[in-house]
Amino acid sequence: MAEKQYLLGRPDDARGGRLYIGRYMALDGSAGAPVFLDVLRPHAVVVCGKRGYGKSYTMGVLAEEFARLPLAVRRNFTVIVIDTMGIFGQMSESTEQCDLARWGLSAGGIRIKTFAPVPFLERSQPGTAPFLVPTGSLSPYDYCELLGIDPLSGHGAALIGAIVRLGTFEIGQLSDAIASSDAPPEVRSSLCGLLSMVSSWELFSRDGSFAGLLEPGTINVIDLSGYGHDPGIRSCAVASLARALYDVRVRARRDEADGGRGVPLIWMMIDEAHMFAGGSAGQALINEWLRQGRQPGLSLVLATQRPSALGYDVLSQADVLISHRLTLRDDIEALERARPIYVKEPIKEAMARLGTTKGAAIVLDDATESYHIVRIRPRTSAHGGGEPEVYGVDSG
Ligand SMILES: Nc1ncnc2c1ncn2[C@@H]1O[C@H](COP(=O)(O)OP(=O)(O)O)[C@@H](O)[C@H]1O
Ligand SMILES: [Mg+2]
Structure with a gap:
């Protein structure tokens, strides 16, 4: 008999067009049936969790999975990662993790295109293209x-x-x-x-353009970490990008009525998304991407350690919620307020079942009106988000 599988984001269980995100997690932490996320339809995904429990890692898993899609499917999409911490560029390298075979995976970096604002090009990896916002x-x-x-x-x-x-x-x-x-x-x-x-x-x-981000089948990483001290600059860049991409896809959708796809469907992934909750970036993301993004084919993945800062609008618009461990009352209450009726237990209790395992998450899925405890799969590419080590401490 075929192994049981779970597909989130789509009510059927057809096998094409899906991302392998992890496995069911049993109470003893052991891994069960594989869990997939649909990409045949647009989705709004929120990934939340306390610092250090796997949000950026999970976003990296999604990006890797896009890179693993067969070309015929992948070329429908472009993935754009807004990298606020400068960690996703490492996806081009292989992980050093060794328990991948157990998950049916093998190590290896993925092909990405990297972008950075001009002042930071020099310290970026070779081949990084300038990221310029058209005035x-x-x-x-x-x-x-x-x-x-x-x-x-x-x-x-x-x-x-x-x-x-x-x-x-x-x-x-x-x-x-x-x-x-x-x-x-x-x-x-x-x-x-x-x-x-x-x-x-x-x-x-004046001559800036986002066209370089729209090549079919590519994973694009925009490293905005250089503007570390000035969230206003990043927010402005994201607002402009979000609106421009929305316009591009709305126009493309009209042309697609005649068949063919000039502009790929867009998956934009934003790490530390609470930075963009207010101001014009927040408005563009909520009003255009979350409320109206389905029709033009825009998908959004927002990762944040502070779901309470994203606000009810964002949490309730997400059709897939991946929550790693949370401990702050405000954040748990924010999820609780947005809890759909198909989740029969309080978020706090579901959260308790996660324990402290990194990469463990509660996953809520509107399409199947179900929720699951999932262990997100290990990465095949390098994850740049780990904490630095302190050297010279005697561990004996
Ligand atoms: N699914 C996972 N499997 C194995 N280790 C994980 C997983 N998710 C996170 N980790 C570990 O936790 C660390 C912190 O994860 P990260 O995603 O950087 O945290 P944050 O939530 O702060 O973005 C990673 O460096 C990795 O060692
Ligand atoms: Mg992170």
Whole structure:
């Protein structure tokens, strides 16, 4: 008899178009039937859990599985990983883990394309392409948000006026336009100061384009970790990317009515997603990707250690929730509030069954209206997210 299998995200159990994410976990921790996640339909997946229990690792498993799909299926997709910690670039290398055979896997890195903003290219792995946000992909309001300016203030008016007048521009040209405008001198000088700071990020360019991320069948890692101290920059980049990709897929969907696929379906995976919960990035992700993403074929995977910070909207829009161990009351309560009726026990009790095993997770699935305790499979590629070791300590 064929081994029992579980397919999440799709009510049937056909075998094509699915990701192998792990195995059922029995109470004694032993591994049971394999568990798969559907990719034939768009999904909104939230991966949460306390620090160090496997969120980034699990996201890496999903990316690896895309790389393992047969080309005929894989070329329907592009995977875009927003790497806030600079750890996913290592997926091109093999893991050193040795218990893979037990899971029916063998070690090996996957082929990825890496992107980084210009100031960080030098320290990136060879072959990393520049990540440039087209200046035209942000609205005048986005620029106000980025610079911390009230759109209704004198500064806001001068900035918005210049953006609208120029249409397309490099940041330097925007600055020149403001300098030669009839705005009061103090407005001009503070805006030009702010814009010279934006120029120094080397993130925006009139000729920037996201087309490089849309090659069918690729896994693309955008390393935004360089802007570590300034979450506003990353948030702005993600907002612009999220909206641009949404537009691209909405347009592509219309053309697909005539058959053929010019632009692949998109799976965007965002690590440390709570960073993007507020502001325009959060709005684009919630209003466009989560609420309306199915139709244009947009899937989203959000990993966070603080599900409470994502908010009810996000948690309730997710159709697959993968929760590793959580211990903070706020976070458990946030999941509890969003708990679907098919989950018959309180999240806290299900959580207790996970214990402290890394990679163990409760998985809630709307498509099959069921939930499971799953042990996420080990990685075949290197995971860059481990904690650093302290050397020189006598372990005897
Ligand atoms: N499914 C898993 N199987 C084996 N080890 C895992 C698994 N998930 C996580 N780990 C271990 O836990 C560590 C921390 O996982 P990571 O995903 O980086 O945590 P975080 O939740 O903070 O993103 C990893 O370096 C790895 O050693
Ligand atoms: Mg992590």
